[in-house]
Amino acid sequence: MTERGAGSGLVATLLVVALVIGGAVWLSPTLDLGDVRDTVVRHDSLDGVPGSGGDGYTFMSTSSSGAPLTWACEERIEILVNPEGAPEGYAELVASATHRLDEVSSFTVEVVGETDERDFLDRRAGPVLLGWADEDEVPALAGPVAGVGGASYLSGPGGGGRAVGGMVVVDRELPRGWWAGVDEESVVLHELLHVLGLGHTDDPDQLMAAESNGQTGLGDGDLAGIAALEDAACG
Numbered sequence: 253m254t255e256r257g258a259g260s261g262l263v264a265t266l267l268v269v270a271l272v273i274g275g276a277v278w279l280s281p282t283l284d285l286g287d288v289r290d291t292v293v294r295h296d297s298l299d300g301v302p303g304s305g306g307d308g309y310t311f312m313s314t315s316s317s318g319a320p321l322t323w324a325c326e327e328r329i330e331i332l333v334n335p336e337g338a339p340e341g342y343a344e345l346v347a348s349a350t351h352r353l354d355e356v357s358s359f360t361v362e363v364v365g366e367t368d369e370r371d372f373l374d375r376r377a378g379p380v381l382l383g384w385a386d387e388d389e390v391p392a393l394a395g396p397v398a399g400v401g402g403a404s405y406l407s408g409p410g411g412g413g414r415a416v417g418g419m420v421v422v423d424r425e426l427p428r429g430w431w432a433g434v435d436e437e438s439v440v441l442h443e444l445l446h447v448l449g450l451g452h453t454d455d456p457d458q459l460m461a462a463e464s465n466g467q468t469g470l471g472d473g474d475l476a477g478i479a480a481l482e483d484a485a486c487g
């Protein structure tokens with residue numbers, strides 16, 4: 253979840269507070285992880301697992317042993333875009349955000365097409381749904397929230413699990429324009445990092461900061477977090 257400052261006028265403010273929509277577990281009969289049990293890997297904290305991660309990063313969800321939950325090693329994460337309510341130039345915006353993530357990670361994040369699906373809050377195994385909505389449709393967008401992102405996890409024996417689907421939804425009423433102070437591409441990138449498995453951090457220099465002052469680039473903590481997810485996936 254990304255929050256933006258309300259009524260801040262010309263002040264470039266991108267507040268990033270509590271998160272998410274991660275942690276919900278859906279089991280798909282089409283997936284075989286061996287002895288899959290209906291174990292709910294869910295955390296009450298909405299912005300990452302307290303104490304997880306490292307310097308400048310946290311994890312959205314962890315196994316019972318504390319390992320971060322993320323996608324399979326070098327997974328190709330497919331994105332379906334619903335263009336309804338999207339701003340002008342949305343395709344380039346999404347392509348740029350996914351490209352920036354591809355450049356710094358061994359996961360592949362790829363837009364595979366467009367859809368009219370809108371079940372943002374009921375994502376199961378399959379492509380990540382990315383779109384624009386308002387708070388009537390996605391209540392988590394209420395107030396100064398600019399976006400929400402997270403993954404659906406398939407849980408396995410021993411409290412482990414892996415991401416198999418997810419969603420990114422951006423507030424369609426986000427103030428737009430050079431004066432608005434919200435970099436929408438960075439909002440999408442922030443939410444994609446939630447999909448990947450990162451929570452919020454207290455470090456204000458990171459894109460995954462719990463509170464942000466408009467930073468648009470990935471910081472050292474963000475990059476270390478991505479590397480930690482890759483270690484967990486491929487180790």
Ligand SMILES: [Zn+2]
Pocket residue numbers: 253254268269270271442446452
């Ligand atoms: Zn967030």
